[in-house]
């Protein structure tokens with residue numbers, strides 16, 4: 313049995329897919345290095361990420377399959393689920409066989425799995441567009457922390473670039489310790505490592521606005537219709553830590 | 560008065576308003592501005608009653624000169640009163656928006672001094688937001704019926720959506736409970752809004768720079784269960800509102816008794832939650848499934864069966880059109896199958912192009928078959944738990960609904976024990 317191990321980057325995954333087509337040892341599993349365990353009877357082949365090869369696969373998906381399939385692939389990849397790379401490998405192999413019809417193969421387990429996970433990632437992305445909370449840490453500076461299930465920081469940053477373009481902001485994924493940093497002067501954002509990030513204090517009137525928001529939140533509910541179950545269903549408890557109104 | 564106290568009073572006073580959606584507009588940000596509108600709308604939080612919070616929903620003031628029987632803010636009611644300034648409304652909106660608490664503003668109001676005076680104050684706030692703060696987020700503003708057309712026209716240039724509430728399902732009820740509101744004013748303002756929206760759309764086809772006017776359209780709201788009109792009247796009214804005024808939405812607000820009044824249900828009546836829910840489902844069928852109100856209800860059945868969703872109820876009364884074959888049925892036909900919605904219908908259409916579908920396939924594709932099983936065939940084969948017979952299917956579905964939700968139509972909790980005892984004998 314042969315496993316391909318890649319460096320956990322999307323380019324790495326695409327490189328692994330590329331290699332699978334040119335190797336006489338097709339992989340049983342494709343795994344990001346963070347999940348690797350040495351197993352008996354298993355040969356691990358380390359894939360060296362190569363931008364050109366990744367690029368070729370990227371464009372081949374666009375041209376021979378579809379932009380939808382590429383999006384599904386990327387979203388599913390961001391789920392960081394343990395076996396998703398192997399599932400994506402089967403998904404794309406089928407894709408290169410049947411072309412743009414791939415997403416009609418809803419009865420194929422791999423297709424369904426990719427769709428499901430990609431939908432979950434997309435759903436969390438949409439949810440976070442609403443649930444992210446900024447606090448003011450300087451005249452024009454705002455900071456938001458969150459702990460999403462999936463690696464969606466780069467998926468939500470463009471939305472805030474358009475919407476909150478006249479303020480500087482940081483979106484900090486505390487789980488992965490990465491962040492999107494946006495500067496209003498350049499109107500550009502980058503993903504950055506946040507290991508060395510030093511928390512900045514809120515400005516003095518920040519507390520007042522948070523209190524106002526809580527007041528609003530409590531006043532707008534109809535007591536006769538209390539429904540905590542429904543509330544938790546839409547706004548799962550694991551997100552509450554970063555929600556001002558739930559503190 | 561402190562802004563915080565005003566906020567408490569005026570959010571509390573706005574909470575019975577049910578429309579909150581922030582969808583339908585795609586206003587873009589400007590280079591030096593803040594905000595944009597997201598076409599599909601975004602929910603930012605969920606209140607303790609489970610409702611989505613998308614907009615900062617407040618009244619400009621709750622000091623009212625009218626005396627609508629059902630309303631907590633009526634002139635004769637003893638509640639704390641407050642009035643915002645336009646600056647306060649703008650400041651709250653911007654500060655909340657910058658922190659991503661909200662998608663924008665929903666500004667409603669009681670009638671303060673006069674309809675015109677109230678509208679002017681509200682316009683002051685939205686003008687400040689758009690012009691001084693260069694705010695490009697979503698704004699929904701309530702139109703005050705009876706306000707001068709020129710004010711409605713002016714407000715429409717600043718807001719994304721406007722709504723004028725129809726309030727009650729019949730003119731009789733309106734006269735009885737809200738005598739100062741005139742049907743002519745309400746309908747007149749709606750008509751004026753609609754023609755202005757159409758005109759602005761036409762203009763924008765010819766001149767790109769022509770100003771936008773209420774780009775997310777108009778909506779309205781009515782109270783269900785405060786007055787005796789049956790579902791049939793309500794649904795027919797909605798159908799006409801959609802047709803005549805091109806309403807984007809009609810919202811139904813199940814009456815929550817808050818005041819004692821001889822012409823209103825007693826304070827101890829439970830809010831008609833399930834009925835409200837059935838009306839929303841039926842409304843959905845009108846808007847997206849091409850049903851007509853006369854298909855769903857008639858003089859013999861003027862009210863929905865609260866135990867069944869309206870589509871299911873309809874299908875059971877029209878078993879002659881079923882079962883349908885999933886591999887050949889047209890999209891519109893699939894949509895009429897109970898339990899099959901837009902997503903499932905599209906999935907079926909897409910998947911059957913590469914493969915003829917079996918019942919197992921549908922399961923794998925996660926088409927929900929709990930109800931659909933009785934109304935379809937797959938490659939000619941019927942999979943319903945019981946034969947195609949109205950009363951048998953009705954019993955099965957009602958029973959399953961009760962078991963899975965643990966609720967009776969009245970909203971009463973069912974214990975597992977009562978649920979088991981009521982097992983119909985003929986379920987195989």
Ligand code: SF4
Nearest residue numbers: 623625627630633669
């Ligand atoms: S106009 Fe009627 S419904 Fe509106 S606030 Fe005044 S009393 Fe209440």
